[in-house]
Amino acid sequence: MNQRMGERLLAQHKMNSDEKDNISCKKHCPIHEYSHLQEFIDNLPYVIMILLGAAIFFTSIKSVIPTGLYILYGIVGAFWIIIFVCPYCHYYSTRVCPCGYGQIAAKFRKKKDDILFVEKFKKNIPVIIPLWIAPIVAGGVSLKLDFSIWMLALIILFAIDSFVILPLLSTKYGCAHCPQKDTCPWMRHKS
Numbered sequence: 068m069n070q071r072m073g074e075r076l077l078a079q080h081k082m083n084s085d086e087k088d089n090i091s092c093k094k095h096c097p098i099h100e101y102s103h104l105q106e107f108i109d110n111l112p113y114v115i116m117i118l119l120g121a122a123i124f125f126t127s128i129k130s131v132i133p134t135g136l137y138i139l140y141g142i143v144g145a146f147w148i149i150i151f152v153c154p155y156c157h158y159y160s161t162r163v164c165p166c167g168y169g170q171i172a173a174k175f176r177k178k179k180d181d182i183l184f185v186e187k188f189k190k191n192i193p194v195i196i197p198l199w200i201a202p203i204v205a206g207g208v209s210l211k212l213d214f215s216i217w218m219l220a221l222i223i224l225f226a227i228d229s230f231v232i233l234p235l236l237s238t239k240y241g242c243a244h245c246p247q248k249d250t251c252p253w254m255r256h257k258s
């Protein structure tokens with residue numbers, strides 16, 4: 068963990084603890100470093116979403132090219148966030164980032180100004196939104212043309228993972244104690 072960043076976060080947490088009336092996170096959990104197992108758990112719904120999406124493409128279009136492109140898009144999308152959003156986050160280069168992206172970001176880019184986090188988040192999140200939509204569209208068209216119970220099951224599993232489990236895990240676990248959740252466009256309306 069970047070020592071200066073860690074000291075800064077701990078100091079910020081202590082300051083917040085001294086001002087409990089102003090704390091917006093009702094859980095009062097201490098800032099702590101995440102283990103590799105916790106980082107793995109945090110990434111799991113995204114990985115499952117990409118695998119299920121790829122399975123939908125493969126089953127519907129029956130070609131490895133769109134399937135491979137979707138998997139590639141999933142990998143590039145993760146690195147897009149790592150490179151263009153994480154350098155602006157409080158958790159950059161620390162083990163306090165729940166999914167480990169913050170540490171990977173430090174290998175590619177220098178720390179940027181936290182004040183630009185919201186702007187960078189809003190600008191870059193749309194880049195990965197089609198990952199949630201494209202498999203539903205491909206699967207839906209396939210169902211309409213040639214109904215299959217397996218395709219229906221894949222679409223339902225994809226929807227549960229990407230629209231229920233993934234957001235639930237990030238709002239209740241990953242992002243629940245982030246110091247910038249009150250200004251983050253993702254968390255602002257959920258906390």
Ligand code: SF4
Pocket residue numbers: 149152153156157158159160164165166167168169170
């Ligand atoms: S908390 Fe989110 S924005 Fe911050 S470093 Fe981790 S993945 Fe990036």
